[in-house]
Amino acid sequence: xxxxxxxxxxxxxxxxxxxxxxxxxxxxxxxxxxxxxxxxxxxxxxxxxxxxxxxxxxxxxxxxxxxxxxxxxxxxxxxxxxxxxxxxxxxxxxxxxxxxxxxxxxxxxxxxxxxxxxxxxxxxxxxxxxxxxxxxxxxxxxxxxxxxxxxxxxxxxxxxxxxxxxxxxxxxxxxxxxxxxxxxxxxxxxxxxxxxxxxxxxxxxxxxxxxxxxxxxxxxxxxxxxxxxxxxxxxxxxxxxxxxxxxxxxxxxxxxxxxxxxxxxxxxxxxxxxxxxxxxxxxxxxxxxxxxxxxxxxxxxxxxxxxxxxxxxxxxxxxxxxxxxxxxxxxxxxxxxxxxxxxxxxxxxxxx
Amino acid sequence: xxxxxxxxxxxxxxxxxxxxxxxxxxxxxxxxxxxxxxxxxxxxxxxxxxxxxxxxxxxxxxxxxxxxxxxxxxxxxxxxxxxxxxxxxxxxxxxxxxxxxxxxxxxxxxxxxxxxxxxxxxxxxxxxxxxxxxxxxxxxxxxxxxxxxxxxxxxxxxxxxxxxxxxxxxxxxx
Numbered sequence: 001x002x003x004x005x006x007x008x009x010x011x012x013x014x015x016x017x018x019x020x021x022x023x024x025x026x027x028x029x030x031x032x033x034x035x036x037x038x039x040x041x042x043x044x045x046x047x048x049x050x051x052x053x054x055x056x057x058x059x060x061x062x063x064x065x066x067x068x069x070x071x072x073x074x075x076x077x078x079x080x081x082x083x084x085x086x087x088x089x090x091x092x093x094x095x096x097x098x099x100x101x102x103x104x105x106x107x108x109x110x111x112x113x114x115x116x117x118x119x120x121x122x123x124x125x126x127x128x129x130x131x132x133x134x135x136x137x138x139x140x141x142x143x144x145x146x147x148x149x150x151x152x153x154x155x156x157x158x159x160x161x162x163x164x165x166x167x168x169x170x171x172x173x174x175x176x177x178x179x180x181x182x183x184x185x186x187x188x189x190x191x192x193x194x195x196x197x198x199x200x201x202x203x204x205x206x207x208x209x210x211x212x213x214x215x216x217x218x219x220x221x222x223x224x225x226x227x228x229x230x231x232x233x234x235x236x237x238x239x240x241x242x243x244x245x246x247x248x249x250x251x252x253x254x255x256x257x258x259x260x261x262x263x264x265x266x267x268x269x270x271x272x273x274x275x276x277x278x279x280x281x282x283x284x285x286x287x288x289x290x291x292x293x294x295x296x297x298x299x300x301x302x303x304x305x306x307x308x309x310x311x312x313x314x315x316x317x318x319x320x321x322x323x324x325x326x327x328x329x330x331x332x333x334x335x336x337x338x339x340x341x342x343x344x345x346x347x348x349x350x351x352x
Numbered sequence: 353x354x355x356x357x358x359x360x361x362x363x364x365x366x367x368x369x370x371x372x373x374x375x376x377x378x379x380x381x382x383x384x385x386x387x388x389x390x391x392x393x394x395x396x397x398x399x400x401x402x403x404x405x406x407x408x409x410x411x412x413x414x415x416x417x418x419x420x421x422x423x424x425x426x427x428x429x430x431x432x433x434x435x436x437x438x439x440x441x442x443x444x445x446x447x448x449x450x451x452x453x454x455x456x457x458x459x460x461x462x463x464x465x466x467x468x469x470x471x472x473x474x475x476x477x478x479x480x481x482x483x484x485x486x487x488x489x490x491x492x493x494x495x496x497x498x499x500x501x502x503x504x505x506x507x508x509x510x511x512x513x514x515x516x517x518x519x520x521x522x523x524x525x526x
Contacts, residue, residue, distance in 0.1 A: 092369065094369035094370070095369075095370075108366065109359055109362040109363065109366070112362055112365065112366045112369075113362065115369075116365075128368075128369050129368075129369060
């Protein structure tokens with residue numbers, strides 16, 4: 001277990017494109033940090049900088065109090081699990097897992113013990129004599145994890161490890177990673193674009209966009225108290241509904257509706273009286289009954305809930321109701337908003 | 353599981369997942385050394401002297417030898433007892449080959465009446481090809497014997513594991 005400090009990391013490529021801006025993060029011992037963000041936001045670049053696969057343009061990388069910024073990857077004592085597994089096809093599972101230790105010229109008996117222990121953790125004992133081609137995607141990913149485990153590195157890095165798996169296997173492997181983290185108590189840095197993975201796995205989430213950290217916090221903090229419009233829209237599925245509203249006399253007024261504000265909300269928006277702000281409402285915070293009329297466009301039954309897509313005035317809205325609904329196109333549903341989020345129109349930051 | 357094992361047991365247990373590369377390597381080495389032998393034989397006058405059915409059989413034998421040796425190398429690698437036996441057999445035959453062309457040629461009078469080399473095969477070439485065949489034979493026999501020992505060890509170990517597993521299951525049932 002190790003502490004990891006990323007101090008003001010920046011990455012500027014040779015063509016002057018800056019991929020990462022001032023990335024600052026302290027990872028505590030045994031913490032699982034998930035870096036989440038859309039494609040091209042710089043999350044993988046950050047991970048590769050930590051691994052040593054990309055040079056750090058500026059800033060410092062400190063592992064266990066030791067500055068490793070200029071160290072080559074092999075000296076950083078970090079293990080990385082890739083999206084495409086990166087297994088050696090001509091080697092058996094056992095050989096794949098033992099390979100890095102053999103390169104280190106460790107005692108063969110010690111290697112054997114470590115490989116067996118890792119295989120047991122990952123439930124791969126019966127697969128040790130097989131080659132990667134004979135394994136399923138999930139098993140291959142477990143081999144890739146096993147290869148990392150046997151090295152007992154200071155930090156584990158995961159670069160979208162579940163992206164190649166189908167939905168069912170992804171959920172199962174996600175649980176395995178979580179169990180693995182609990183069992184090893186290892187410091188882990190996990191990159192994904194899938195917010196479900198982020199919310200279910202992370203001790204803390206780092207949400208990135210355009211090379212910058214937008215918010216760092218626990219999954220609940222990011223879900224419940226998003227720092228800005230981007231985080232609010234990115235975290236949560238289906239995404240949050242946004243409306244431009246004018247704050248007038250304890251009400252949020254929009255072309256399509258007029259929502260009553262609570263005393264707390266009125267107090268919060270005291271400085272915005274007469275101004276336009278962005279109102280955000282999560283689909284699951286919309287309840288039936290109220291003065292807002294939704295014109296139904298589609299009704300998606302998910303089993304445990306129903307997604308109702310429609311319009312309020314001319315704006316799109318998605319509602320998530322807990323029961324099985326049978327709305328049809330052009331039906332009208334009266335709703336009201338539960339928990340509301342407000343964002344400054346200019347800065348896009350949350351109003352708190 | 354492996355934490356409670358002694359070093360000797362771990363060594364045996366390792367064999368379940370590692371290949372017998374030593375035997376396999378020795379057999380491939382024997383094939384390479386045999387190649388030195390036949391290059392020397394067929395590149396010399398001895399080849400002309402024996403360019404009859406005699407040398408033809410030798411060529412065919414070399415081809416069959418290489419095929420069997422390669423097969424044996426692959427079989428021994430994964431602890432197949434029969435292939436270890438094939439390696440030993442090939443080694444014995446390889447030693448016997450010293451008495452086939454080389455020994456005959458070494459003792460046969462030179463038909464060209466070359467006073468410098470009174471026999472078909474010179475003493476130097478005889479020593480060289482005999483050494484090639486001898487080394488090749490030794491490598492094959494060693495590979496085979498190592499293969500047999502390791503395969504037997506592995507088989508016994510695996511049988512013990514199965515017994516232990518069933519014994520454990522019986523205990524649990526009891």
